[in-house]
Every structure is written in structure tokens, then in C-alpha cells.
Amino acid sequence: MGLIGGGPGSFIGPVHRIAAELDGEIALVAGAFSRDAAKSEQAGRGYGIDPSRAYPSVEAMLAAEAQREDGIQFVTIASPNFHHLPAARAAIAAGIAVMSDKPMTATLAEARELAASLDATPVPYGLTYTYSGYPLVREMRERIAAGAIGPVRKVVVEYNQGWLAGAGEGKQAEWRLDPARSGEGGCIADIGVHAFHLAEFVTGLTVNRINADLGTVVPGRLLDDDCQMFLRFEGGARGLLMASQVMTGEGNDLALRIYGENGGYRWSQENPNRLEWLRGDGGMEIVRAGDPGLSEVARRGTRLPGGHPEGLLESLANLYRDFAMELRGQSGSLVPGAGDGLRGMALVAAAVAASRDERGWVDFTVC
Amino acid sequence: MGLIGGGPGSFIGPVHRIAAELDGEIALVAGAFSRDAAKSEQAGRGYGIDPSRAYPSVEAMLAAEAQREDGIQFVTIASPNFHHLPAARAAIAAGIAVMSDKPMTATLAEARELAASLDATPVPYGLTYTYSGYPLVREMRERIAAGAIGPVRKVVVEYNQGWLAGAGEGKQAEWRLDPARSGEGGCIADIGVHAFHLAEFVTGLTVNRINADLGTVVPGRLLDDDCQMFLRFEGGARGLLMASQVMTGEGNDLALRIYGENGGYRWSQENPNRLEWLRGDGGMEIVRAGDPGLSEVARRGTRLPGGHPEGLLESLANLYRDFAMELRGQSGSLVPGAGDGLRGMALVAAAVAASRDERGWVDFTVC
Amino acid sequence: MGLIGGGPGSFIGPVHRIAAELDGEIALVAGAFSRDAAKSEQAGRGYGIDPSRAYPSVEAMLAAEAQREDGIQFVTIASPNFHHLPAARAAIAAGIAVMSDKPMTATLAEARELAASLDATPVPYGLTYTYSGYPLVREMRERIAAGAIGPVRKVVVEYNQGWLAGAGEGKQAEWRLDPARSGEGGCIADIGVHAFHLAEFVTGLTVNRINADLGTVVPGRLLDDDCQMFLRFEGGARGLLMASQVMTGEGNDLALRIYGENGGYRWSQENPNRLEWLRGDGGMEIVRAGDPGLSEVARRGTRLPGGHPEGLLESLANLYRDFAMELRGQSGSLVPGAGDGLRGMALVAAAVAASRDERGWVDFTVC
């Protein structure tokens, strides 16, 4: 694996390294960590890789690695949004598989271009909607697909953060608040798409109408920092999506509640090894990671017995393990792909536009 | 106190009796428990009152009690919504104070009529927005008013129930699902107004625009059973209101989250003796009922030392205690009044209309 | 009902009044609230009773009430421990039923004397082990008796408070820290007996050996303020009892965990409407007050539908309701009686003695 981004001071770079290597199937061996050759080399030393494989550009990495027998088999894109498309385009052109941070690109037009590239030159392409790797998220999905709570009627998904309630200083905040690097969406593109993907992933249903209310709470900010959205799913299920980065004091409160004719589920990322099941008969069960009787897909994503907490790194590692399966040509991967990425970018575009003009309900289609 | 409604089999009648009498300031001594004289008498015996004071109608009660030296000083209206206006009108005409179940009336037109009656013949009038009596709800209000979290930016209020996810049988469900007895709103009138009142009560802010999405999930039902609403408060604070009676498995999950520039609060009715305070400096405190340092109004509403749970009956009792203060002409009562009731009915009317026509954002004014 | 104790400034007096009257079956009509006639009268006014029925002594109350047609049917003893025996003795001698605060008396010898009085002159006698009135506590008891978790193997009961971690000022602390008024036990007599009763009540098992470690943490104190005890139940089940008043910051954390061959239960008083059931098959359920399918005894002790919290006052009211059943000669009461009281006092005596001499294991029998 070759990492794009993740230069000195990066938070997300080491996260990708840990998660990718966690199960011993993947190794970080190369990287275009920074456009600055010295910085890229410095980062490479930090990751403990062969210094000659720390490159100053994606192109240089792809070219050099192609010459090696033990060259990289895929790249992971961990650079800011505006860089996702060029990086992915280069890898695809080189026939190299891509694992990319969300959102897919900075704009919907870019996402369409990337999807077209993949149509033209198919390589495995995965998107790190990280939270979809949690075992109990996948368990919910399996159970809902099996009809455990009956047809889905109502979905509430929320992603509450508070770290941008103030002015928003630091490297992480800076590029996210800058439309030139982040794209047309702020909070909606940074975390709203996570929530949106999770809702569709777990229910197996597709949203086809939205009524969006994106706002900018902190004065002077150019992008949205607080989002609320009504959703309507195919078949009529009703939904609500909240995402905010100005809920002062909130950490990373991604939570999902789904109700069917015959029961409901509640799950929260900050306490991810516990799933609340509201049974149709009025009873309530706590499903715990590691419980006997979980589905195969949940068991596969759990490394420890019940009561031994696993967290976000392990969830992301589950995506990498699935991606490794894809690379080996095996089936069963649940890693989100270009279709999911395109839907996310379409959501950003639709929500931003509908919100700005206070359009109320609009159809949501991705073509 | 004379009770209107609360006949044999009633759930809410005994609740009012317990709460009203809890602090020893009020006694249930008369009632028009049912239009059926025999049933009213039967109920009276159940409440342990003098049988001669169990009347077959509000009018009969008001007339007879007016003749007694120890006649009732106020009535509590606990009958279905369509009966709120006639009952209140009769009491007001008799110069008798009124404590009424929410919503104020069945329709906005009725609410306006009732408000006009009160303008013409002022008597103390209270509305049992029961949850506003919880000590920690009032504590939040005090703290926010004192600037503890800075100007309010975002409010999320939700009221999730599941008891109408099925067909909805039983006395409680029946009249609520019948527009003739319930009025123009279903879930929005039954519990949405609670959530709405709580949001305004605690923040001290007034909603002036809404974008409502009311729906009917269970086929064949004539009124809404699931509500989602964007709110905009004066000054620009953003809000979200959820209320549902079809979230299968939920009990009575009324919860409030409020975020200001400098902190946030989270409170949940199902665990009411605990308030989460997200401090502006990144810390988090748990404020517990009975803690030293709570405001006078919270201490006044707490009968037991910390760690000894109080619940809904005590919360309602706090409203009755405040109402007794009003009757004695004392200041300091926080019981919601006709203005709050009118706002609730206006919300029902506006949300139902805006939702039906998918109007998106509409102004919300009460005149 | 006539109240003994509960004079001006009392916390527990009003608690008894509220709980006794909650269900409309009992009314506080008389009292010997204080030995000071003026204070007793003052308290009587506070309770809203006929001033002529506020007496300066238990004897005066019993004599005067016996002359009335509507005289009291029972007394509630809410005075400090050393006064429990004389008050109960007088009532029993007058043939009046007794509801008494725990512990039964100040010493084991006194408890034996009281039990002998009851043997000689049987009247209904109840002890307010308040926490045994919670619906889910009773539910656990029913389920365990029905074999839901198989034979009990392990019991952990704890009662953690922190209010005496400091010097212990105020009326409540003062008499409890004074052996002359409190008796031979400090924390063990004040709250340890609650925990002990709960363990025996819920399991239906009797403790027959103990190994006690009572200590005094705050320097200068004459009685124990921190207790830990190993228990052995008939049939061999193992147990652990903790009770402390010096766990700085704890409120009223009474909690019970019981494990059988085939499952377990966890319950905590600070969140009393929720019972965790660890099923034998590895699953976990949350039993909620108000759930369908609860036992008759739990339903009887619940006034509100699921999701509407009830608390300590309602739990104590359940004891009063049961006591009213006893007074009417009905069966089914679960109010603890003299046998339970005697066991509690025997525990205090045995634990204090065994602890002081570091005896390790000792037999625990009550005769």
C-alpha cells in the first residue's frame, strides 16, 4: 500500500497505517506523503518505510513503484478533498486500486468524472466510510435485511460534533473551512455524508427526496457548519438527518436509530460495542459485540471476546480487510464504492443548493 | 379542586389527584368525572370524596360548589381535547380558576376563543405541560437565562413514543386517533406541543419560522403520527423538533439538547434527575437533582436529597404547587398559561397546514 | 395514621406523609411530632391537620385518639432509633398497629423485647425497608422465586453514600453519629440493614454466616462509617455486602446484583425503573417498569405507563398500600415485619462484635 497524504503532523495518516496493517494482510511500504520532497521523506522515516519509497508526488510514486517487483498494489488517498480526484485519476490510469477518504471528491462534477474513469478503467475502488466497518453496524444491516424489525418506517441519523463551535484553528480546521480545498460543502461534506451513507447502508434503502436546512452558525464562515434534513426513502420510509460541528462540547456523536413495523434499533458510535434492540413485543435487548449468535459478518469483524472493547481503528481495519478480499478477487466485501461516493457528492450538491434557496422538498436522484 | 374527566378506568385522573395533593396544599373534593351520573358517582367513590360532590356535568358542579362555603377554588380539566374549551369556558364564566391538560383546545379557533374569555374574565389559568415541572428542566432554564452557555445557537428537542406503532387499541388510543375528539393534530397535538413548549420554555426564545414534515405512518389513520420540524428562533438560533408515536419500542423518550456559544446541555425525561453540561472549555459535568449549588427554583421542586429519584408525579406536583401560589396571589409561578397554550395550538395548525401542502418554510406568528 | 416524630425541620416526616397518602387510602390526621408541645403543634399546622390532634407525646396521642370515633388506626414511627422501642411498645400496648422506620430499634436486646411484645399482643407491624417497595425489586424477587435464573450462587449488594465523608454536620448527621441515639451500629445500622434486607428479600434466601469488616474512616467518630462483609447463604450461595457513608461524592447508590446458575440480574436504586437481565444464553435484556409481561406484583406497584419515571416516594407508597391491605385483613402484603427487623438488628450486633475482634467467619443465627 502506498499512502497519498499523511505528511508530518497528519492525524489521519497514522490512522490509515494502523488500520491497514492491523490484521497483517497489508503493509504500508510507500507514500507520496507531501508535495515537499523533504517533508515526504521525513514522513516516510516516521512510518518506518524504505526512504527511497517516500515520493514527492503521486505520479512519481506510481511510476517508480510500477518498476518494482514488490511494488504497491493499491494507494490510500488521505489528502484534503480537492486532491481526491487528481490522485484517484492518476492511480486508475496506472491500473492501481484505490482506497480513498470520503467525500469522494470536492464537487459532484468531479465525482462524476471519477466514476466515469472507473467505468472506463475498472480497478477496485473503496471509500472509507469508516463507521460502516463497526461489527454492530453490520449486524443491524444483516438483521434488517433478514426482516428482524419488519419494513423500515423511520430513520434518525445524527452526527454531532462541537470542535468547530469556536473560530476553528489548527490544520484540521483550516482546510475544511476553505471552499477551495474542501469543496462546496462544509459540515455536510465532512460528516453529513457519513451519516447519510450509514442510513442507506444499514437500511438497504435509497433516499429519493430531501428537504434540507443547512446553515452557517459561526459568523464569517463560508461553508455550512450545521445541517438538518428530512429524508424520504423509496417505499416511503421517513427520515431525519442531523449533522453539526457547532454543538459545543460534543465529541464525535454519530448515532443511528431505525424503527420498523416490528421493532427498532439504536446504536451510538461513542459506545459502539452495544446495540439496543427494541423488540416488537415491548421487550428490549442489548446486543453486545462478541455475543454468541451474532451474524457471521459481525463475528468476522470482531477480534476480541465479549467485554473487551474495540474501537474506531478496528472498524477501519475491517474495511481494509474487506478491501484486501476485493484485491484477491474474493467476494463478500462490504467496503463502500464509487456508487456510494457519488450518492454522497450528489447529496452535498443537492442539499447546498436546496438549502440556499429554501426550496423545501426536492427530488434526490443521482445520475 | 374539582376534577373534570378522570372517570372510571381513567389513567390521567388519578395522576392529577396524586400530584395535586402531593404537597398537602390542595385536595380533590369534587368532580364531574363523567357525563353519566352513575359513573361519576362511582369514580367519586374511587377517589374517596363525598358522594354528593360527584356531579354529572361541569355545570352542575360549578353551580352546586358555588353554594358551598368550602366549595372548590379551581377545576382541573382532564377530559379529551374537544371538551377543553366548553369546560374551561364554563369555569371562567363562573369565575373559577382553571388548570387544564394540554393541548389548550382541539383547534386554534377554540384556543383563540378561550384566550378571549380569559381576557374578558381574568382567572388563573394553568396548562399542564407536565415536563416543565422537572427540577433540572427549570435549572437549565435558569442557567441559560443567566448566560451559562452563552447565546443559544442550536436546539434539538424530541419526543419519541412507540405505543401507536400498531393499530392503537384501548381507550387512550381511541379518542386520540379520532379527529372529532382530538382535533386537527394527532401526534403534534398530543406530544409535539410538549416538546415545543419545552424548547421555548428552557431557552427563553420564541420560534418565528418553521418547516414542518408531519406524516401518517400507520395506514388508515386520519391524523399525523410522526412529526419532524425545523425551527428558527428569534435571533436566528436553529432548531429541530421530532415527535413520533410510531417509533416502535420507545416509551416516553422526551429529550432536550441545547447548545450555546459557550457550552451545551443534554437532558432526558426517562432519566430526569441527571443533566449533562458540556462546558465551553471541553469538560463535561453531570448535574444531579439534589446537588448543592442548584438554583432556588430547582431546590424548591425537589423533595428528597440527592440520589433519591423523583419522577413524573413530582414534576406535575411542582406545577400544582406553583398554581397554588398563583391562587394565593403569590408571584414566582412557572406554570404555563394561556399564552403558551395559544402558541401550541398555533403550532398544530401551522404545522398541519404547511405539511399537507409541502410549503417548506413558513412564518410562525401567533396573533 | 398518627405520625411519631417528623417535627419542624424533619426531612423524613413529610416523606412519610406523602407516601402514606399517595394512593388515597391513608390520611395523616394526628401526630406526636415533638416532645415540645409548641413544636408539635407547629408541625401539625405544617401538615395541615386539626391542631387539637398534634400531641406532645406518644402516650397523649394514643390516649386521646382512642376516645375518638375517627381515631387513628396505626402509628408511623419516624423518630431516631433509640425512640423506636418505647414508641412501638406504647402503641402495641394500646392495640394500635405500627409502621416503623428501620432499624427496628437501637440494640438487639431492644429488638428482642419488641418482638416479644408483638408475640404477646399481636398487631400489624411493618418496617419501612423502603427500597423493597420498588416494582422492579419485587419483580426480581418473583422471577427468582419462579426459577428464572436457576439456583442463586452469588449476591453482591452495595449501598454507597458519601454524605458523611466530611465532619457530618446538620440534624440528620448528628443523631446518627451519636451512639446514645443511634445505637451500637453506625453505617451498618443506618444503611447496611437496608442492603442486607434487600439481599434476603430478593433471593428468598437466609444468610447463615458472615465475615465482617466494619471500620471508622473519619477520625474521632464513635461508630462505623464503612462496612464490608462476606455473606454465606443457606444452601451455600456466596455474597458480598458493602455499605459506606464515606465514599466521597456518592449519593444514594444502593445496587443489587444476583447471579444464578442460569442468568443474572442487576438493579440500581438511582435508576430504579430499569432492570438488567443477563440471560443464561448469553443475551441481555432490559426490563423496564411498565413493560408488558411484568408480574402482577410489579404492575400493582406501578402507577404510570412505561417511560414515565417513578421514584422513592412511590416505592414507599407501595409499602403503605401493602400495609393498608394488612390493616384490612387482606393477604398479599410484602411489607417487611418484625422478623426482618430482628434479623437486621442481629446483623448489626454480630457485625459490630465480629469486626471489633477480627473474628473472621462467624455463624449468624437469630434467636
Place this chain on the structure above:
Amino acid sequence: MGLIGGGPGSFIGPVHRIAAELDGEIALVAGAFSRDAAKSEQAGRGYGIDPSRAYPSVEAMLAAEAQREDGIQFVTIASPNFHHLPAARAAIAAGIAVMSDKPMTATLAEARELAASLDATPVPYGLTYTYSGYPLVREMRERIAAGAIGPVRKVVVEYNQGWLAGAGEGKQAEWRLDPARSGEGGCIADIGVHAFHLAEFVTGLTVNRINADLGTVVPGRLLDDDCQMFLRFEGGARGLLMASQVMTGEGNDLALRIYGENGGYRWSQENPNRLEWLRGDGGMEIVRAGDPGLSEVARRGTRLPGGHPEGLLESLANLYRDFAMELRGQSGSLVPGAGDGLRGMALVAAAVAASRDERGWVDFTVC
């Protein structure tokens, strides 16, 4: 790093690999995974190491690796207890550092021998008391050392499991229930020592007296499966230790509560990113992993921002990171060492003996 144990089907082997490699400072490159050469090789392939470095014995590994320039720098011992001493002895003799699973050895005599070996031939020696690596555990330790809650008065540590409530089948159960492989302690040696270490580690205090009650709940079992123990710390602080493997339905419920003169802490392993701080002034704060203002040692052990859960693997990785520091000769490591191991083994021996004879209180000294 060379792994001893962790052969095919092992649970703990992969856990060590993941944790050791997590931060990119250590790599698993060799192993004596099994005494069966074929199985060792099979395991080696599973770990993805050079097949020639999968050895059939510790001795073979040590000898061969000593010949390599890139030979292992330390071994990790993950074999059953009875094998800890011979494996460690061999490594020490070869001058190779040792990271060992707890308990240190199977018996106290063995532990003394091992400690003597280390005295004679000092090499870095670490014990994986895994839970001491959690950031908030270390935070508690720092804060207590800094006097945040005043002198410690009371400690409650518990480690509740239920997986041996039944007959105890499977590889994990088998050797643990066999005195020949497990040693003289059952539950006390398997998890009791974790709890004991945590109590001493976090308080900084040493236990000097115990009163132990170890029992065997499941019939036919040869070792203890349920432990309760009173502790007395130097300076007089009182403690309680529970450890059980027969609390049906419990997962891995290790929890610690510590109370000082001026506050208290509560922490639970199943929700490890949250520390409850009961302040001396009656307030309560939730300290969250990733919060600003945590100590340097807690920040160092946290890889993700607040709200992104980390778990057991990361906690163990913190021990490995510290151990790597020791290997590099850096200071600051908090990895438990031989002294801690010896104390644990002394506890096992003392508790087993004192319990068997019902000795009550005994002095606890380790020499």
C-alpha cells in the same frame, strides 16, 4: 520480537501481534508458537513471518536468533502459566528481554526463582497487566498522585466474568481449570491479580493485610472460581476486591472505584474512554479520553481525538510502546515489572492458603 505460544487456534497470540506492531515500533519476526514443529510453522505462516523463523522450542529460537544480525530483541511469552518460568529463564539466560503474560508464573516459588534470575542477570522484564495501559487508568493514577482527591480512603476493585459459569469447555477454559497448567490459583490467578495490580497501580499504595474468601462454585472444579477479599493498604486505606468467573452473563467487567478525603473516581473497562470524577464539592465530572487538559501520560496513550473510541488492543499497545522505550533505555515506562509480578503471585498464594483455612485477616508481605 519473538512470540512464545500463540500457536494455531490461539486467541492471545494475534492480540499480542496486533498490539506490539500497532505503533510501528515493534515487529513480530520469529516465534516458538508450538512445541510441535509443524504447528509452529503453520502458525508462523499465519503471522506472515519468514517460515525459517518459526521454531519448535524456545531454546531453538533463542539459539538461532542469536546468530542473526536482525535477531529478535525480546520475547513475548503467551503460553499457559506453567510455561512462563522456563520460557523466561531461557530468555534471561540468553540475555534477551522478556514481555510476559500474567500471572508471572504458576506458583510463588517459581516467581521467586524468576525474580532471582532477573536480579542475577538483569534484562528488561515486563508483565502485560493489560488494563494498566488504558489512558484514563493512567490519568487516575497521575491525578491521585498529585493529590486531586486527597489521601485515599477506600478502594473497590472488581473483575466480573461469567464465561466459566457453565462446565467450561474449549481450549481457553481447559488449561485454566487444570492446576497442573494453571498453578495454585484459578480465578484469583487469572483475573484477580489484574484487579489487585490495578488497585495498587492507580492508588500508588501497597496492600499489607488481606482477609480472603475464595470459593469454588461449579461442582467438581479443582480451583477457585469466585473470589472476594478485604484489603488493607499501608496507611490504613480500606479496600475490597471481587473477582469472579461465574457471574453468569458478565463479560469482562473490570471496574475500579477509589475514594479519597476530597473526591472519588469511577472507571469501568467495558466503557474505558470515560472516567467519572466525583468532586469534593459535590459536583461530578466526566473525564473523556481525548479531553483537553489530560496529563501527558494519558495523551501519549491516546491515538485518536475525543469521541473516537479506542479499546483493549490500544491499551496493550501502550504497554508495548513503553516497553520499547525501556529497550531503548529511555525512562518513563509504566510497564509493570517483576516486582508487580511477585506481588501478584504472593497474593495468589496468600489468598488460597488463608481462604482454605478460613484464617480471616492475615498479613500480606512479599519477600
